[in-house]
Structure formats: structure tokens, C-alpha cells
Amino acid sequence: xxxxxxxxxxxxxxxxxxxxxxxxxxxxxxxxxxxxxxxxxxxxxxxxxxxxxxxxxxxxxxxxxxxxxxxxxxxxxxxxxxxxxxxxxxxxxxxxxxxxxxxxxxxxxxxxxxxxxxxxxxxxxxxxxxxxxxxxxxxxxxxxxxxxxxxxxxxxxxxxxxxxxxxxxxxxxxxxxxxxxxxxxxxxxxxxxxxxxxxxxxxxxxxxxxxxxxxxxxxxxxxxxxxxxxxxxxxxxxxxxxxxxxxxxxxxxxxxxxxxxxxxxxxxxxxxxxxxxxxxxxxxxxxxxxxxxxxxxxxxxxxxxxxxxxxxxxxxxxxxxxxxxxxxxxxxxxxxxxxxxxxxxxxxxxxxxxxxxxxxxxxxxxxxxxxxxxxxxxxxxxxxxxxxxxxxxxxxxxxxxxxxxxxxxxxxxxxxxxxxxxxxxxxxxxxxxxxxxxxxxxxxxxxxxxxxxxxxxxxxxxxxxxxxxxxxx
Numbered sequence: 051x052x053x054x055x056x057x058x059x060x061x062x063x064x065x066x067x068x069x070x071x072x073x074x075x076x077x078x079x080x081x082x083x084x085x086x087x088x089x090x091x092x093x094x095x096x097x098x099x100x101x102x103x104x105x106x107x108x109x110x111x112x113x114x115x116x117x118x119x120x121x122x123x124x125x126x127x128x129x130x131x132x133x134x135x136x137x138x139x140x141x142x143x144x145x146x147x148x149x150x151x152x153x154x155x156x157x158x159x160x161x162x163x164x165x166x167x168x169x170x171x172x173x174x175x176x177x178x179x180x181x182x183x184x185x186x187x188x189x190x191x192x193x194x195x196x197x198x199x200x201x202x203x204x205x206x207x208x209x210x211x212x213x214x215x216x217x218x219x220x221x222x223x224x225x226x227x228x229x230x231x232x233x234x235x236x237x238x239x240x241x242x243x244x245x246x247x248x249x250x251x252x253x254x255x256x257x258x259x260x261x262x263x264x265x266x267x268x269x270x271x272x273x274x275x276x277x278x279x280x281x282x283x284x285x286x287x288x289x290x291x292x293x294x295x296x297x298x299x300x301x302x303x304x305x306x307x308x309x310x311x312x313x314x315x316x317x318x319x320x321x322x323x324x325x326x327x328x329x330x331x332x333x334x335x336x337x338x339x340x341x342x343x344x345x346x347x348x349x350x351x352x353x354x355x356x357x358x359x360x361x362x363x364x365x366x367x368x369x370x371x372x373x374x375x376x377x378x379x380x381x382x383x384x385x386x387x388x389x390x391x392x393x394x395x396x397x398x399x400x401x402x403x404x405x406x407x408x409x410x411x412x413x414x415x416x417x418x419x420x421x422x423x424x425x426x427x428x429x430x431x432x433x434x435x436x437x438x439x440x441x442x443x444x445x446x447x448x449x450x451x452x453x454x455x456x457x458x459x460x461x462x463x464x465x466x467x468x469x470x471x472x473x474x475x476x477x478x479x480x481x482x483x484x485x486x487x488x489x490x491x492x493x494x495x496x497x498x499x500x501x502x503x504x505x506x507x508x509x510x511x512x513x514x515x516x517x518x519x520x521x522x523x
Contacts, residue, residue: 056211056212056215057135057137057211057214057215057218058110058111058112058137058211059111059112059113059114059129059134059135059136059137059138060073060077060111060112060113060114060136060137060138060139060140060207060211061113061114061115061116061122061125061126061129061136061138061139061140062113062114062115062116062139062140063115063116063117063118063119063121063122063139063140063141063142063145063154064115064116064117064140064141064142064145064170065117065118065142065144065145065146065148066142067117069142069170070115072200073113073115073140073203074113074115075200076200076203076204076207077111077113077203077204077207078110078111078113111207111211114136117145118145118148118149119141119145119148119149119150119151119153119154119157120148120149122139122141122154122158123154123157123158123161126139126158126161126162126165127161130161130162135162135164135165136162136165137165137166137210137211137214137215138165138166138167138168138206138207138210138211138214139158139165139166139167139168140167140168140170140194140203141154141155141158141167141168141169141170142170142171143169143170143171143172144171151169151170151171152181152184152185155167155169155185155191156184156185159185159186159190164190164214164217164218165190165214166190166210166211166213166214167190167191167192168191168192168193168194168206168210169181169191169192169193169194170194170196170198171193171194171195171196172195172196172197192206192210194206279353279357280357283350283353283354283357286350287347287350287351287354290343290346290347290350293343294340294343297339297340297343301336304332304336371411372409372410372411372518373409373410373411373412374407374408374409375407375408375409375410375412375415376405376407377405377407377408377410377415377441377449377451378402378405378441380412380415380416380419381400381416381419381439381441381451383416384416384419384420384423385398385423385439387420388420388423388424388427391423391424391427392423392427392437395427395428395430395434395435396426396427396430396434396435396436396437396455397434397435397436397437398436398437398439399436399437399438399439400439401438401439401440401441402439402440402441403440403441403442403443404443405441405442405443405449406443406449406516408449408514408515408516408517409515409516409517409518410494410514410518411490411493411494414490414493414494415490415494417486417487417490418486418487418490418491418512419451419453419487421483421484421486421487422453422484422487422510423437423453424483425483425484425510426453426454426455426457426508426510427455429455429457429458429459429507429508430455430457430458431457431458435455435456435457436455436456437453437454437455438452438453438454438455439451439452439453440452440454444513447515447516447517448513448514448515448516449513449514449516450511450512450513450514451511451512451514452509452510452511452512453509453510454507454508454509454510455507455508455509456506456507457507457508458504458505458507459502459503459504459505459506459507459508460500460502460504460508461504465500465502468484468500469484469485469488469498470485487510491512491514494514494515494518495514495515495518495519496512496513496514496515497512497513498510498511498512498513499511499513
């Protein structure tokens with residue numbers, strides 16, 4: 051319950067000073083007069099118990115007076131400014147030569163809509179219907195007929211000041227309830243936002259763990275596949291080199307035979323050899339076999355590149371010591387290794403920020419950066435492009451790395467799948483480069499995003515923690 055000192059401030063607006071005296075006697079009587087009024091009330095209301103000292107009958111109203119409407123409005127304005135508003139105003143209907151009661155009340159309510167009003171009239175220039183039409187009466191207006199009775203004035207003052215005070219308390223309580231509701235609503239919103247964030251984070255972690263399990267299983271599988279393929283491929287590649295040497299020797303022998311064959315005299319043996327030469331198309335074979343061997347060598351090198359990517363893909367799930375490392379130094383080393391791939395396709399612009407050392411597996415991160423650089427270089431068109439490498443610090447113990455190119459970009463439908471193992475749109479791609487990079491970043495507790503616009507290039511952004519959260523050393 052809100053406890054406030056009761057507001058018993060009353061304003062009387064009437065152009066007759068004698069009326070002021072009447073109100074002063076009724077609302078501010080001498081002590082003996084107050085006891086007489088209390089006794090009279092007990093008689094009128096069937097021996098009702100006397101009101102307490104704070105009640106209206108025993109209260110000492112704080113009454114102010116005004117002779118014209120303009121003066122009354124000025125007093126209400128001053129009272130509001132001082133923070134001591136009037137609870138009730140008695141307003142005479144006719145106050146020549148100034149405003150009448152209706153205009154005065156209109157102006158009073160513009161200043162203070164909560165002011166309770168009693169309009170005092172012996173006869174009126176306005177009907178009740180006209181007053182209702184002009185005034186937004188609601189429940190703020192009563193009519194007191196002249197000549198008025200002191201008990202009637204006293205009861206109106208008691209009732210309307212009590213009403214004003216109860217309205218104020220109700221308004222304050224309602225305001226307090228609204229503030230409490232807003233506070234509770236804000237707390238609920240914060241709680242809901244926190245729960246939603248936790249759910250998103252949990253879903254992200256679940257997806258990350260599931261992806262890690264898949265990558266680990268796939269890594270074990272690719273390790274076995276790479277091992278099984280490497281052996282035969284090494285034999286085939288070595289044999290192709292030996293076969294090329296043998297063919298070169300045979301080619302030299304055939305050339306020598308051709309020279310000698312041209313000098314042989316005509317004979318049945320020469321005729322048979324000539325027919326055999328034409329039937330075997332030795333001229334075509336001598337030209338085509340080297341081409342076939344080159345194509346075979348390119349095919350074997352292609353298979354070996356795929357096996358190498360498979361090996362790299364499986365290696366990101368193997369154990370390597372975690373250590374504190376300079377990310378910039380790793381990027382520079384990777385740029386040196388990838389220089390032959392980058393030099394012909396793009397210029398590299400380094401925009402390094404101020405980074406601390408981070409806890410990581412350096413060779414794995416270097417491998418991820420390598421794949422992003424190669425991917426950026428291969429995204430260039432016919433014209434030479436530019437690759438930007440940017441780094442910086444983020445809040446909450448995080449660092450970021452960006453590899454941005456101005457190449458051909460990635461279509462939206464492709465962006466959804468670029469991190470899937472073996473998914474590629476390149477003719478000679480294995481579809482493992484970005485999957486390897488993504489796996490490395492996730493293993494480090496980070497995440498990688500891509501922003502790309504077809505025809506305007508792509509930006510791959512990596513966010514990494516400075517310290518691995520699962521490690522205490």
C-alpha cells in the first residue's frame with residue numbers, strides 16, 4: 051500500500067468576496083465550529099461515529115481564492131509548477147466581465163485533467179446538455195446550486211478530495227505494477243534470449259561433434275584407401291618411366307633399321323617386311339605411343355594428387371602436439387610453399403593486425419591456410435587477380451583470419467555444399483581442400499564462414515580461440 055499525505059488543497063473561483071468568506075467558514079472553521087460541524091454530521095447521519103483527525107470533517111483544508119477565471123487558471127498553473135496541485139476547485143458559473151464557468155473549467159482541465167470540479171450556479175446560461183457537449187466531464191464534475199448548504203459543501207469537499215487522493219494512489223500503484231511487469235518482462239526476455247543462445251550453441255556443438263565423428267571415421271577410411279592405392283600407383287608410375295626408356299631405345303633401333311631397310315635391294319624378304327610395316331602402322335605407333343604414355347603419366351599424377359589429398363584429409367584427425375605459435379609466421383611459411391601456384395594467378399596483399407600467439411597445431415593450420423590460398427588462386431579468371439590476407443583480434447579471446455579474392459565467386463546453391471568432402475565443381479578438383487580446412491578449424495574450436503557474390507569474389511573468414519578451452523596447460 052502506497053502511503054501519501056492527503057492532498058486537501060481547494061481552490062474557490064468566484065467573483066463575489068462574500069462567497070469566499072462562506073467557503074472559508076465551511077472549509078476552514080475555527081476549532082469550536084469544527085466540533086459543531088462534527089456533531090451536526092452525527093445527528094444527520096444517525097449517530098455515525100466521528101471521522102478521524104485525518105478525515106474530511108475534522109480536516110483543515112488549504113483553501114485559496116480567485117475572483118476571476120483567469121486568476122484561477124494562473125493559480126492552478128503555479129500550483130502544478132510548485133508540485134502542489136489542487137485536488138478540488140469550486141467554480142462559479144457567472145463571473146463578468148471575464149470568462150464564464152464553462153470556459154474557466156475548459157482551461158483548468160487543459161492544465162490539470164485530474165482536477166475535481168464543482169460548478170456553483172444560481173441560474174445558468176447553459177443547459178446541462180450544453181455543458182456535457184462542451185466539457186469532457188467524465189466523473190470530474192458536480193453541480194452545486196446556490197444558495198448552497200454548508201453540509202453539502204463539506205460533503206462535496208470530503209468526497210472529491212478523497213476521490214482525488216485515491217485516484218493518485220491507484221495511479222501510482224498501477225505505475226508501480228507496470229514498472230514491475232516491464233521489469234519481469236525484460237527479465238523473461240533476457241532469460242529467453244539466453245536460453246535461445248544456449249540452444250543454438252548446443253545445436254552448433256552437437257553438429258560440430260557429429261561432423262568431427264564423421265570426419266574421424268572418414269579419415270580412418272581414407273588412410274586405408276590411400277595406403278592401398280599408393281603401393282600400386284608407385285609401381286605403375288615407376289614402370290611408366292622405365293617403359294618410356296625402353297620405348298626410346300626401341301625407337302632408336304627402329305630408326306636405324308629404317309635407314310638400313312632403305313638401302314636393301316629388292317627381294318621377297320624386303321617385300322614382306324614392307325607389307326608388315328604398313329600393316330602394323332609403325333609410323334603412327336611411333337607418334338602415338340609417346341602421347342599415350344604422357345597421358346598415362348598425367349593420369350597417374352592425378353591419382354597421386356588425389357591420394358595426397360586423402361592423406362592430408364586423414365592427417366587432420368591425427369595427434370600433433372599443441373603449442374603456442376605465431377599465426378603470421380605460419381601464414382608467411384605457407385605463402386612461400388604456395389608461391390608457384392599463386393605467382394602466376396594473383397598478387398597477394400597482406401593486411402596483418404596485432405595478434406597474440408595462439409594455442410594450436412601449427413602444421414594443421416598451415417594446411418588449412420594453404421587450401422584456402424590455392425582455392426582463391428583457382429577462383430581467378432583469365433585476368434590476374436588479387437588475394438587479400440587479413441588478420442585481427444576479436445573480443446572474448448578470439449582472433450580472426452580472412453582470405454579474400456576478387457575471382458568469379460561462388461553461386462548461392464553451391465555455397466551450401468562447398469565444405470562437404472568430395473564435393474567439387476572443378477574439372478580437376480578432388481573436393482577435399484575446403485573440407486580439410488573446415489575440419490582443421492573445427493578441431494581448433496573455431497568456425498569458418500564464406501561470403502561470396504558471383505562475379506565479385508569470395509571471402510573465407512576463420513575465427514579461432516587464442517587458448518583451447520579443453521586444455522589447462
